Amino acid sequence: MTDTGAAPAAASLRPWPTEDPSAEDMQLQLRRLYQQRGHFRHITEEGLEEEIKAADYGSGDVMEGVEEDTTPSEPTEKERRAEIMAAKAQMQQFIGTALNETMIALDFISLLLTKDSPHTAETTMSPMLKQSGVPKGSLGFDKWPISEADDEVKRKEELVAKGWRMKGLESAADNILQAATRLETEVRKETKYWEQVLSIAEKGWSVRRITRQGHRPTLGVQFGFSEASDYFKGRGLAPLRMNNDGAIILDAELTQRPKSVRVRVMEDGNITGTSKIASIDNALQPSIEDLIRRARDSLFEEELYHEMALETRTLLSYDVKIRNSVIHFPAPISDDPSSPGRTLLIDIVSIDEVQPETDSHTSDGLAQNVAEVLRVLLSHAHRERLSRRSRIPPPLSENRPQNPSPPILRSLLYYFQSSKAINSIRNYFLRTRKTLMSAGLHVSFKLSFDSTLSSISKIIKESEQSGTENSALLDQLVRLLLTPVQTTATLSLPSSVANPTLQEELNVSLRTSMAAPIYGTEYTLTVPHSSVKSLYSDKDSKRTSSFKSFSELTSFIDLVISIDLTHSLIAGEFKSWQRVDRMPELSKGRVGVDPGLGIKMENGDLTLSGTAPATKTIWNGAGGKKTLREIVRAFTVDG
Amino acid sequence: MHELLLFGQVPRSRHDQVLKILAGVAAMQPQRVIERHIVYKPQREPEEPGSNLRRGGSQGIVQKQTKQNAAKDLYFTQTVQSLAEGNFKSEQNSSVQKPNLKVEGNDSGNKWTFQFHDVPDTGDRGVTVRMTSSTDIVEGDPHAYMVAFGNNYVSEYYLEGHRFVNQNVVILLHRILQEPGPRPIQTSPQKSLPTFNSLKPLDPSGGYVLQASILVQDLGKPAILDQGVEELKRFKDLMKGCVELDVPDRLLLDTRVKYQANPFGVQR
Structure with a gap:
């Protein structure tokens, strides 16, 4: 200590006063401190004190200091x-802080x-700052x-501030x-909208969410048929x-003009009947439910067509055929x-069109x-589609199931074809009977x-009880009516009436049947044994054709009746006549030479013609004529 | 024919809800399904796995190395009878009902089907793929038929649930029912059905299984198979959040008869 005691420089560990001209780098300071x-x-507290x-x-006070030094209890080593270590650590911390702050400064x-003299400034910049990417001259x-x-x-400023604040409050x-009014209108709007939606839902329409790609999901009403195509x-x-204003925007689908299928009957080029077309309820402002119902009906009709x-x-x-969008459907x-x-x-x-x-x-x-x-x-076709859909699907394979259009016209065709056939056969037999009656036969x-038609209610009841079929009654009825039925017409032969x-x-x-293999009406004729003999050979046993x-059928039946009249009736009653094979003719000897007799049934007329002497009688159903038997008897006697 | 399958579990409490959801998804009413399954096992015992049955050395004749015939697997098969609730014995009238075992003339209510399911294929397509075969038995006694084919009666169980069809996906929400109590040892199915209410679910909690399946004619056509897998996965995505459909471990659906060392060769 003594060798350095006269040193004039005093070291301070506090940050250097900035105004001190002798401010120097801390590094230098420290170095100087070290040198001194x-x-x-070696620097101890006692020494420094x-x-x-x-x-x-001054130096004279050294003794006093020594005396003072001895008085406090000496702390242990x-x-x-x-x-000292703590003090040192603190000091180092201060130094570090100071150093850091200076460097930052x-x-x-x-x-x-750097704004004014970039090059000079750059020499004093720390590498950290250079790397930090702060642009030069930015301050x-x-x-x-x-x-x-x-x-x-x-x-003035105060006034302005006050005014500004008042204005702000006012606008707030x-x-x-404004928000309250908007909210109110919104609420009113929503209430109106939801009331309408609710009333639609309450009427039984199914309201559901529609999600479409790229659109916000909206509510929608489904009025179409789930099984439609x-x-x-x-x-x-x-x-x-x-x-x-909260009302429901009517979709284009709902506001279309409603349509309806119209059926007209044309006989010989004249319209003789028209189906009724649902009258439009002439409300000027139809409610949304009315519109939906109208749209549903129209959609159904359009699909039907x-x-x-x-x-x-x-x-x-x-x-x-279809001509000018009108389906022409023959129904003779x-x-x-x-x-x-x-x-x-x-x-x-x-x-809404006015119909002529x-x-x-x-x-x-x-x-x-x-x-x-x-x-x-069509609604039957819808339900058939559902039941087909509900069945376990066939395994996936390469042949895709095809979806044929439902048989609507085909079913109608079946009915007309069937009724036409029955009408024809009835008319034909009635006419034949009338003719034969007029001839006294x-x-x-x-x-x-078919028995299914007469017992239709029984069949349905049975299938209902068995519980296997879970389809609606109407479907069963339609299905039953669409299955091909067999109708039988029976005419007793004139000869059999004479011989009971x-x-x-x-x-x-x-x-x-309108499907394979018949594609129309098939007439199966069964002829009795006696006619088989005269029609074919004795051995032939074919009885049905x-x-x-x-027309083929009627001409064949005509022949059968004619042969029956000649071969069974006349030849049976008047023994002098001999049968001509497979022809409705009789002769008294050689054909063409001896007196002959022929009967011809054609177009409902019964003609009896005799040769030698030539005679001809025609019965066509009109009364007042001699009977066949009378004429034949007269002819036989004449001959 | 092959079957693509996915399974999901539905706790009993959610059954009604899921049923409604499925009805909406498939746009149809649920169809009640009650089936009686009778399980058969072949009379023959399976061979010891890995045995080539040619023990000992060869005589040194260089033979063409024929393909080693692995032990042929034997499978459990089953006959399935479709029932309606009316077929079961009613509670009040406990008189013996006529045995339902024979297929009667045109009684379409009780039709029997012979079913065979193979072990699901290995390979992960995201759905279970297994070979399946189902043959309708038109007439005759199915049990006699099965026995004549060398099968033994094992057990029977009932399947109860609802079926939906969504395009090609057949959705079956069902659970397995069993007759309660210890099963008596018998060699033929019961002659008469118990009452429906006496049947207890196999899962005591009464949970249901949702099975979604698609039938594929031929695995040889990858496009058709992919189409089926796609459709089934689409259905899985559709049901996400409602029922999680998943692929079970294939060995859980193993129908093979396990080999059991049986030194005494006692016929069961």
Whole structure:
């Protein structure tokens, strides 16, 4: 200590006063400190205290200091050391802080100066700052005088602030009021909208959410049929959007003009009947439910027409054709060429169109029934589709199941074809009977229908009880009515009436089917044994024959009756006549030379012609003529 | 024929809800399904796995190395009878009902089907793929038929649930029912059905299983198979959040008869 005691420089560990001109780098300071005092471990507190005392009182006070030094209890070596270490650590911390702050200050100044003299400033910049990416010259400085605002200005400013605040409050209040009104209208709007939606839902329409790609999900009402074909299924859904005052925007689907299928009956080119078209309820402001119902009805009618139009393509062979969007559907009453041709015209019209008045209304009932049947058939097709869908699907394979259009016209065709066949056979047999009656021959005619038709209610009840079929009653009924039935017409032969032990009958059974393998009506004729003998050879036992055309059938039956009259009746009663094989003729000896007798049944007329002497009698159903027996007896006697 | 399958579990409490959801998804009413399954096991014992039955060395004749015939697997098979609730014995009238075992003339209510399911295929397509075969038995006694084919009666159980069809996906929400109590040892199915209410679910909590399946004719056509897998996965995605459908471990659906060392060769 003594060698350094006279040193004038005093070291301070506090940050250097900035105004001190001798401010130097801390590094230099430290180095100087080190040079002056040697290593830090030689600097002790006592030494420094002594030094301070010496500086204060001069060297003479050294003894006093020594005396003072001895008075406090000397701390032990260990405590002292710890104390010193703590002090050292604190000091180092201070130094570090100071160093850091100076460096930051230096960097700050350097950065500030980069604006004016970038190169100079760069030399003092720390590498950290250079790397930090702070752009050079990004700081600037200026000097301005701080002036005291005068009272006038202060007052004005205060006024302005107050005014501004008032204005702000006012606009806030306005905003809140506005929000309240908006909320109120919103609530009213929503209430109105939801009330309408609720009323739709309460009427039983199914309201559901519609999610479409790229659109906000909206509510929609489904009014279409779930089993409709794809195109119509998509159309059976109308979104219920809200307009500005909460009313529901009517979708285009709902506001279309409603349409309806119209059936007209045309006989010989004249319209004789029209089906009724649902009258539009003439409300000027129809409610949304009315519109939905109207749209549903219209959609159904459109689908019906669409399906029928598609179906006509497969029914061209039945002369079902479409001309100018009108389906022409032949529905003849009977095969008789004299009966008037009847055609059903099916088209779709707007309900609100004024329909032209037709000439007559004789067939209105038929047209109306056909229209109803078409609708029943479409809803039946819908339910058939559901039941097909509910079945376990076939395994996936390469042959895709095809989706044929539902048989609507085909079913109707089946009915007309079947009724035509039955009418024809009835007319034919009635006429034949009348003719034979006029010739004094009494025959009986009977028409019996399939047993399923008479026991239809029983069948349905049974299937209901068995519980295996879980389909609706209507479907079962329609299904039963669509299965091909067999109708049987029976005519007793004239010869069998004369001889009651021989009850021999002509039996015609009719089967109509619009599908494979018949594609129309098949007539199966069963002839009795006696006729088989005369028609074919004795050995031939074929008794039934099938006919596809009605005229073939009638001409064959005519022949059978003629042969029966000649071979069984006349030859049986008048023994002098001999039968001519397989011809409805009789002769008294050689054919063509001896007197002969021929009977011909044609177009409902019975003709008896004799040769040698030539004679001819025709019965056509009109009364007042001699009977066949009388004439034959006279002829036999004459001959 | 192959079957693509996914399974999910539905706790009993959610059954009604899921049933409604499925009715909406499939747009149809649920169809009640009650089936009686009778399980058969082949009379023959399976061979020891891995045995080539040619022990000892060869005589040194260089033979063409024929393919080693692995032990042929034997499978459990079952006959299934479709029932309606009316077929079961009614509670009040406990008189013996006529035995239902024979297929009667045109009684379409009780039709029997012979079913065989193979072990699901290995390979992960995201759905279970297994070979399946189902043959309708038109007439005759199915049990006699099965026995004549070398099968032994094992047990029977009932399946109760509802079926939906969503395009090609057949959805069956069902659970397995059993007759309660210890099963008596018998060699033929019961002659008469118990009352429906006496049957207890196999899962005591009464949980249901949702099975979604698609039938595929031929695995040889990858496009058709992919189409089926896609459709089934689409259905899985559709049901996400309602019922989680998943692929079970294939060995859980193992129908093979396990080999059991049986030194005494006692016929069961």
